[in-house]
Amino acid sequence: MHRFYLEEPISGIGIVVVFPKDEVAHATRVLRLRKGDEVQLIDGINLYKAELQIVNEQEVTAIVRELCPSPEPPAQAVLIQGLPKADKLEMIAQKATELGMWELWPVEMERSVAKADKPDRAQKKQERISRIALEAAKQSSRAHIPQVAQTVNFAKMLNALQKASPAFDAVFIAWEEEHALPMSQAVQRCIDEGKTLHRVAVVIGPEGGISQREWEKLRDIGAISVTLGRRILRTETAGLCALAVLWTALGEM
Amino acid sequence: MHRFYLEEPISGIGIVVVFPKDEVAHATRVLRLRKGDEVQLIDGINLYKAELQIVNEQEVTAIVRELCPSPEPPAQAVLIQGLPKADKLEMIAQKATELGMWELWPVEMERSVAKADKPDRAQKKQERISRIALEAAKQSSRAHIPQVAQTVNFAKMLNALQKASPAFDAVFIAWEEEHALPMSQAVQRCIDEGKTLHRVAVVIGPEGGISQREWEKLRDIGAISVTLGRRILRTETAGLCALAVLWTALGEM
Numbered sequence: 001m002h003r004f005y006l007e008e009p010i011s012g013i014g015i016v017v018v019f020p021k022d023e024v025a026h027a028t029r030v031l032r033l034r035k036g037d038e039v040q041l042i043d044g045i046n047l048y049k050a051e052l053q054i055v056n057e058q059e060v061t062a063i064v065r066e067l068c069p070s071p072e073p074p075a076q077a078v079l080i081q082g083l084p085k086a087d088k089l090e091m092i093a094q095k096a097t098e099l100g101m102w103e104l105w106p107v108e109m110e111r112s113v114a115k116a117d118k119p120d121r122a123q124k125k126q127e128r129i130s131r132i133a134l135e136a137a138k139q140s141s142r143a144h145i146p147q148v149a150q151t152v153n154f155a156k157m158l159n160a161l162q163k164a165s166p167a168f169d170a171v172f173i174a175w176e177e178e179h180a181l182p183m184s185q186a187v188q189r190c191i192d193e194g195k196t197l198h199r200v201a202v203v204i205g206p207e208g209g210i211s212q213r214e215w216e217k218l219r220d221i222g223a224i225s226v227t228l229g230r231r232i233l234r235t236e237t238a239g240l241c242a243l244a245v246l247w248t249a250l251g252e253m
Numbered sequence: 254m255h256r257f258y259l260e261e262p263i264s265g266i267g268i269v270v271v272f273p274k275d276e277v278a279h280a281t282r283v284l285r286l287r288k289g290d291e292v293q294l295i296d297g298i299n300l301y302k303a304e305l306q307i308v309n310e311q312e313v314t315a316i317v318r319e320l321c322p323s324p325e326p327p328a329q330a331v332l333i334q335g336l337p338k339a340d341k342l343e344m345i346a347q348k349a350t351e352l353g354m355w356e357l358w359p360v361e362m363e364r365s366v367a368k369a370d371k372p373d374r375a376q377k378k379q380e381r382i383s384r385i386a387l388e389a390a391k392q393s394s395r396a397h398i399p400q401v402a403q404t405v406n407f408a409k410m411l412n413a414l415q416k417a418s419p420a421f422d423a424v425f426i427a428w429e430e431e432h433a434l435p436m437s438q439a440v441q442r443c444i445d446e447g448k449t450l451h452r453v454a455v456v457i458g459p460e461g462g463i464s465q466r467e468w469e470k471l472r473d474i475g476a477i478s479v480t481l482g483r484r485i486l487r488t489e490t491a492g493l494c495a496l497a498v499l500w501t502a503l504g505e506m
Binding site for chain 1: 326437490494
């Protein structure tokens with residue numbers, strides 16, 4: 001079923017909603033949908049079934065028929081991704097969105113070969129990656145559209161991590177250089193300690209990994225080192241893997 | 254540490270091994286390694302530490318110093334992948350190798366848009382994908398080099414699955430169209446029933462998914478339907494996710 005993204009939250013079943021302009025073009029010119037067709041609507045919070053009413057090139061409206069079961073995973077997972085080379089961030093945004101990521105925070109780390117762009121290019125990049133996340137959210141039937149933050153340096157990220165509101169219930173670091181706990185066991189330990197994991201962060205280093213200094217700073221604010229198995233994962237694979245492990249540990253997969 | 258692939262199994266610690274020709278060129282011309290440098294050797298079964306002895310453009314030898322802890326996951330996982338579009342199979346081979354896949358069986362399924370190539374092109378494709386798996390195995394520090402099978406049709410795959418020796422201890426199907434068990438719970442159920450999962454298969458449909466008819470045939474030979482969460486995963490993401498879930502369920506991640 002085709003999915004459309006609305007800019008305003010849907011207030012209830014039975015109401016009529018108006019499609020935003022770019023979705024009108026997509027529904028009519030690309031998909032050639034008609035009055036009576038069933039579609040899914042995403043309002044950034046929930047997923048609904050709806051039936052098209054008015055369909056023409058100026059306007060598309062739909063009547064909201066029912067709330068769909070939430071396709072969202074059991075926690076908000078923020079992926080803090082060491083800035084990777086080339087266009088890997090696009091692939092990470094797409095696949096991590098499919099795998100239930102809540103927000104993406106790209107970070108220029110000590111061993112990042114790629115550097116953060118100058119302000120004007122940085123904003124364009126952020127917009128491009130955000131669009132990729134939006135498209136992936138639609139395709140994978142997410143109700144939440146993951147936010148993509150602008151790339152910052154490590155110190156700014158650390159500050160944002162500490163001051164985040166709502167606060168993070170746990171921060172995990174994929175860290176290959178010590179005998180860390182398997183990630184699922186670290187998650188289980190948090191649960192055993194009575195924590196409810198509403199909002200967690202996973203820190204993934206760039207190609208060269210997280211530096212010792214960065215690791216120490218993360219550890220100092222209470223981050224937990226975890227392993228994702230005995231093989232060396234590429235930076236663009238590690239975050240995807242961590243999300244799958246997280247949802248498995250929380251019983252969804 | 255740089256890793257090299259040997260064609261013959263290493264018979265023990267302290268022996269001297271000779272590098273195959275293409276590894277000689279890589280070690281000398283590309284990496285400019287020297288006598289005394291430490292390297293890792295992969296013989297397709299184990300991973301070893303070794304020290305270079307003779308290093309010149311004609312010959313490279315190394316003395317095997319120690320056996321490294323096995324980087325292999327706790328079971329052999331065969332990824333049975335519905336033939337995807339374009340070059341997605343390359344990406345799947347690379348990332349699934351990092352994530353511990355044992356073998357890759359590409360299968361032309363009912364809903365595959367891509368079709369299996371004619372014999373001569375099929376062999377070339379198999380060789381190309383095998384090389385990608387080999388490179389990924391080296392990069393991710395695998396000891397086992399995943400085999401890539403030639404693309405076959407569904408009937409042939411089903412036959413191979415049934416007649417496999419050693420036999421499969423479990424076959425899982427990622428199947429979105431029914432209320433399937435989360436994959437980790439299905440794995441746990443197998444363990445609770447007293448099965449040891451030495452060798453398992455995971456079946457992933459192509460872009461359009463597995464057809465009802467294919468699902469029934471798999472079910473008839475005892476395959477277990479599982480879910481990988483409530484979001485719709487692309488075909489190239491589903492297999493990677495299934496591997497991460499499998500290793501989590503088996504305690505490695």
